[in-house]
Amino acid sequence: MKSIYITTPIYYVNAKPHIGHAYTTIVCDVFARLCRMLGYDVKLSTGTDEHGKKIEQSASNSGIEPQKFADDISKIFRDLLPILNITNDDFIRTTEPRHKKTVKHFWKILKEKGYIYLGEYSGWYDIRNEAYFDESELVDGKSPLGGEVQFLTEACYFFKLSAFGDRLLKFYEENTEFIYPVQRKNEIISFINRGLKDLAISRTTFNWGVPVPDDPKHVVYVWLDALTNYLTVNGYPENEDQNNDKYWQNVIHFVGKEIVRFHALYWPAFLMAANIIPPKQIVSHGWWLSEGEKMSKSLGNVQDPVKYCKLFGSDALRYFVLRELSFGSDGNFSLSGFIGRYNSILANAYGNLCSRVFSLVKKNCNGHIKRPSDTLKEEDTSFITGVDTSVQEAISLAKKYAFSRYLEKIEYATSLANQYVDFQKPWALKETNPKRMQDILFILVEQIYKITKMLYPVIPIAAEKILKHINPTYELKIEDDEKLQDSVDIGELEMLFPKIDAKDGGLDVFTDD
Numbered sequence: 001m002k003s004i005y006i007t008t009p010i011y012y013v014n015a016k017p018h019i020g021h022a023y024t025t026i027v028c029d030v031f032a033r034l035c036r037m038l039g040y041d042v043k044l045s046t047g048t049d050e051h052g053k054k055i056e057q058s059a060s061n062s063g064i065e066p067q068k069f070a071d072d073i074s075k076i077f078r079d080l081l082p083i084l085n086i087t088n089d090d091f092i093r094t095t096e097p098r099h100k101k102t103v104k105h106f107w108k109i110l111k112e113k114g115y116i117y118l119g120e121y122s123g124w125y126d127i128r129n130e131a132y133f134d135e136s137e138l139v140d141g142k143s144p145l146g147g148e149v150q151f152l153t154e155a156c157y158f159f160k161l162s163a164f165g166d167r168l169l170k171f172y173e174e175n176t177e178f179i180y181p182v183q184r185k186n187e188i189i190s191f192i193n194r195g196l197k198d199l200a201i202s203r204t205t206f207n208w209g210v211p212v213p214d215d216p217k218h219v220v221y222v223w224l225d226a227l228t229n230y231l232t233v234n235g236y237p238e239n240e241d242q243n244n245d246k247y248w249q250n251v252i253h254f255v256g257k258e259i260v261r262f263h264a265l266y267w268p269a270f271l272m273a274a275n276i277i278p279p280k281q282i283v284s285h286g287w288w289l290s291e292g293e294k295m296s297k298s299l300g301n302v303q304d305p306v307k308y309c310k311l312f313g314s315d316a317l318r319y320f321v322l323r324e325l326s327f328g329s330d331g332n333f334s335l336s337g338f339i340g341r342y343n344s345i346l347a348n349a350y351g352n353l354c355s356r357v358f359s360l361v362k363k364n365c366n367g368h369i370k371r372p373s374d375t376l377k378e379e380d381t382s383f384i385t386g387v388d389t390s391v392q393e394a395i396s397l398a399k400k401y402a403f404s405r406y407l408e409k410i411e412y413a414t415s416l417a418n419q420y421v422d423f424q425k426p427w428a429l430k431e432t433n434p435k436r437m438q439d440i441l442f443i444l445v446e447q448i449y450k451i452t453k454m455l456y457p458v459i460p461i462a463a464e465k466i467l468k469h470i471n472p473t474y475e476l477k478i479e480d481d482e483k484l485q486d487s488v489d490i491g492e493l494e495m496l497f498p499k500i501d502a503k504d505g506g507l508d509v510f511t512d513d
């Protein structure tokens with residue numbers, strides 16, 4: 001069995017999760033469920049990034065100890081997972097002892113191999129904001145954050161990043177799909193071509209972090225600490241031989257586009273320095289915008305995923321975010337867009353198809369249908385072929401992370417099924433040709449079954465109900481030649497996607513706060 005290790009970024013605990021965080025986590029879960037259906041042994045991890053100046057500051061602004069502050073917000077991230085219906089295998093916190101141990105071990109290895117040295121860091125220091133800036137970043141003699149600056153020099157550990165430029169370029173050349181989508185690779189390559197400087201990987205201006213081994217005045221730079229989480233989850237250092245580990249050999253990091261450099265440049269360089277193979281792929285996506293600006297806690301323009309799940313269900317939120325954002329590009333999140341897609345696709349096209357076909361089977365065939373015994377008509381086979389082709393295309397698009405286009409293909413297959421019902425009018429054949437009516441309904445139920453399997457990774461709750469309704473012994477596996485048993489017994493099914501009336505269907509709830 002092939003193995004795959006799928007990771008989300010670990011999220012900062014300086015504020016509650018919003019739709020942007022929910023999106024990456026949902027994408028990873030959909031991909032993980034799809035991989036399991038394709039026969040992979042999957043490890044899916046997520047978690048929280050809890051050290052650093054930013055967190056220390058947020059905690060002190062709230063008058064709380066950093067650990068307590070991190071505990072509270074990390075719990076909110078963790079509690080979001082069942083609400084979004086995420087099938088993660090691990091949840092990692094950087095304040096856990098298992099992680100601190102991994103970071104210290106990893107540091108020691110980099111040091112032993114000669115890639116860490118003690119030097120001096122100089123720059124214009126903004127005392128109020130506790131951050132360094134280059135001369136070129138100053139605005140009217142002050143820091144870009146508005147604070148008074150003074151030129152400071154302090155002791156600092158460096159990582160010899162400058163030694164990795166050529167190795168990284170060679171690695172990208174040999175692994176053409178390492179940075180995905182490939183256009184993001186160009187930004188990284190030109191960054192390297194401008195010349196890599198050694199990287200400051202310790203700080204002495206605050207304490208909230210993992211102490212540097214043998215020099216606890218310093219704490220480990222938050223990105224070195226955070227990236228190492230991917231090794232902690234994979235059992236390092238006890239599981240020492242990562243290069244022969246079935247998960248590590250196929251690890252895929254999903255990230256937002258703003259953190260590609262950390263994952264595609266610093267992370268492989270750290271790993272190469274420790275003689276550990278770089279990840280298989282860094283897959284980055286675009287941003288959710290709100291009125292044209294990146295949705296982010298600092299801008300205060302965030303949408304709360306919990307509200308959407310409570311009102312419309314996690315399936316509906318999962319479907320919307322995957323379908324709306326063309327993976328890799330930015331997109332707007334709006335309630336009207338959400339309701340529009342929900343009503344037209346989930347309630348009308350797919351929900352209605354299921355309920356009208358199931359109720360015809362119940363009413364006109366006493367809930368019992370059999371596989372057609374005669375040769376199928378041309379219109380039947382062209383319908384079936386249309387669905388099969390769309391399903392195949394959908395799978396290949398999902399494998400390439402084109403999630404919106406994958407759902408578009410399934411929507412197309414659904415529209416073929418609706419056209420087939422409208423054209424064949426099985427209800428009109430009850431008296432005149434009951435056998436033909438039964439054949440049409442069987443063909444429809446079998447195509448609904450295939451479509452629903454493809455929808456399972458995105459809308460798992462509804463899909464499992466429908467699959468079970470059609471075939472109590474269904475398996476969550478994608479078969480080359482998907483077929484139902486020759487005889488099917490089904491009744492009516494509760495309405496899974498009731499239409500949302502935008503006037504009284506929840507809009508008021510969103511104006512509460």
Ligand code: ME8
Nearest residue numbers: 009010011012020021024049226227256287288295
């Ligand atoms: O960067 N649209 O954490 P973070 C889409 N701790 N995705 C978004 C988004 C938006 N508007 N806003 C956030 C960090 N995200 C580090 C990561 S990993 C070793 C350390 C998602 O809390 C997206 O995945 O700022 C983005 O990369 C991540 O949240 C950033 O989360």
